[in-house]
Amino acid sequence: MALRILRAALLLLHVLNVTAYTPLSDDTLKSLPAAGDDFDIKSGSILAPILVPRVPGTPGSLAVQRHFVDWFSTHLPEWTIEFQNSTSTTPATGDKHVPFSNIIITRDPPWTRPGDVGRLALVAHYDSKLTPPGFIGATDSAAPCAMIMHAARSIDEALTQKWAAMEATGTAGGGLEEEKGVQILLLDGEEAFVQWTSTDSLYGARSLAEEWETTMHPALSTYKTLLNSISLFLLLDLLGSANPKIPSYFETTHWAYRGLADIESRLRSLNLLQTQPRTPFLPEKEKLANTFNKFGSIQDDHIPFMARGVEVLHIIPTPFPKVWHTMDDDGEHLDPPTVEDWAKIITAFVGEWMDLEGYFPPKAQAEANVKHKRTISSKTEL
DSSP states (O other): OHHHHHHHHHHHHHHTTOOOOOOOOHHHHHHOOOOGGGGOTTTOTTTGGGSSOOOTTSHHHHHHHHHHHHHHHHHOTTSEEEEEEEEEEOTTTTTOEEEEEEEEEEEOOTTOOGGGEEEEEEEEEOOOOSSSTTOOOIIIIIHHHHHHHHHHHHHHHHHHHHHHHHHHHTOTTOSSSOEEEEEEEEEOOOSOSSSOOSSSSOHHHHHHHHHHHHOBOOTTOSSSBTGGGEEEEEEEOSOOSSSOOOOOOOGGGHHHHHHHHHHHHHHHHTTOOSOOOSSOSSOOTTOOGGGSOOSOOOOSTTHHHHTTTOOEEEEOOSSOOTTTTSTTOSGGGSOHHHHHHHHHHHHHHHHHHTTOTTTSOOHHHHHHHHHHHHHHHHHHHO
16 A cells, blocks of 8 residues: 555656756766767768658668667667557558658666656657658758757766666665656657648657557556656757747746756856857746647647647747758758757756766766767777
């Protein structure tokens, strides 16, 4: 009975969004590694392989899937990699079924069972549009995928150090705080094949949300289903153009938006960001409750998850970038300083969410670790 009461209390904390996390110190913010050459659009080990047409079911899509799997297997071997596959007809293919593959990459505390971990989900779609032929989709959403990959690598050592310290001190699994993990969702089939409708869009997201809603965890788990395990669905889209303006879309996650905006403000005050925009990327920290639009939002991969009760922080600019859905949405039209700044902002947010203050390596060591992993990656490719 006591165990059931404890699990109920933890679930209540999750529902109420009482997610306490420790701000990163100035020294830790200064130690966060830059993406640097990894974001080079021609040769970067993270971004360049994604900057190809990757329509679902095509060789380009399969190549990008292999890039994700190879990169995570090489750089982040402690993370588990799974696929969730589905097929669907589309208006462009008639009766022919198109395959869609969502890639789920997870790291949980080593002592936990999956049903007892509440996860921060870092989400972006990796597919590109069927038309115009040869469309790349750099902001939509190759660059967001790269930002997430960089953030995962940047916090990996700190996760290892924190969880090892907890096991060494006997505090692993013994506190009242919820167990926290990180999950990356690289979603397929976001784009419409002909024209955006409720059935010609979000193919991968719709399939995954439906499956996870009914996939049960074992009895007495903290979270009933895989879907319940998502503490926050942080969706990145259309990022990489200069001077973005990201509104706060949802009142229920405005507290998380404020946290992200505070990180941007602190990084700017420490001169740790490369851009100097006219307004902050996240300008609505002080938005009032009565100014939120309660009757609609931008259609994106969060829709099937939000409809099932998942809390969403949607990081997408309004207005959309000028290159949106044009052939100019390619690597050459990305703004590199903006891409790198987003990567650092997201990294810091994940670090705070996971309470990693005090566990990040010093800047020199962090950069040496990245350089070492780049060397391993280069040898693997050879």
